[in-house]
Amino acid sequence: MTAPIELYYWPTPNGWKITIMLEELGVPYVVKYINIGQGDQFAPDFLRISPNNRMPAIIDPDGPGGEPISIFESGAILQYLGRKHGKFYPTDERARVEVEQWLFWQVGGLGPMAGQAHHFRQYAPERIQYGIDRYTNEVNRLYGVMNKRLADRPFLAGDYSIADMAAIGWVIPHENQGQDLNDFPHLKRWFDTLLARLAVKKAIEVGKEERARQKSLAEDKEAQKILFGQRAR
Template structure:
């Protein structure tokens, strides 16, 4: 029997991408919690797997050629698992390009911009109106892009795919980004449909109890120093 995939994880929008994919695939996995507020991401053993000191990452004992492989970066993990299991990531090149476009749109746009909106709206030590407006407005623009895209199709690339798995976690905290989904009816329909999937419901609960044991990041100054004060080491 093949050993389960090891998932190095903390319950955040980026972490949820991979629990969603693994739950949708129905493959065995074990969670190795990387408490990013405590600095677990800087441990030498983890850096061997994820040199960018970011989770998520995976170790698949049954990698190519039957040998173990580690993969970091959430988009790369989704693509790897999609290729390996032949699900949620089409083999047809035209369809795959469509998925890749929206996956990279999330990785390069929606995630970073929503993350900056979270930072300036909730975590910055001082209220900086320009930063708040800049990133709140950019997230609003990106929501508008999704809303138009979803006007004539149920999911971002037509069929449900890793692109949807990548994006959903960054829309869940939309209120923290200063957004009202009622302004984006197509996006709201998609949001409700994805969250209704049993695998997605289960995936976003993974690690919830671990996170609940800690103070909220907005109140935890030590965690903020770990997360927001990083320089080259």
């Protein structure tokens, strides 16, 4: 019997991408919690897997040629798992390009911009209105892009795919980004559809108790120093 995938994880929008994919695939995995508020991401053993000191990362003991492989970056992990298992990432080139466009749109746009909105709206030590407005408005624009895209198709690339798994986690905390899903009816329909999936429900519960044991990041000044004060090490 093949050993389970090791998932290095903390329950955040980027972490949820991979629990969603693994739950959808029905692939056995074991969670190795990386408490980013306590600095676990700087441990030497983890840096050997994820040199950018970010989770998620995986080790697949049954990698190419039957040898273990470690992968960091959520988009790369989704692509790898999609290729390996032949699900949620089509082999037809036109269909694959559709998925990749929206996957990279999320990785390069929705995630970073929503993350900045979270930062300036909740965590910045001083209230900087320009930063709040800049990123709240940009997330609003990106939600509008999704809403228009979803007006005539059920999912971002047509069929349900890793592009949807990548994006949903960043829409879950929409209120923290200053957004109202009622302003985006097609996006809201997509959002409700994904949250109704059993795999998605299970995936976003992974680690919820671990996170609940921690202080709120908005209140935890030590965690903020760890997360927001990083320079080259």
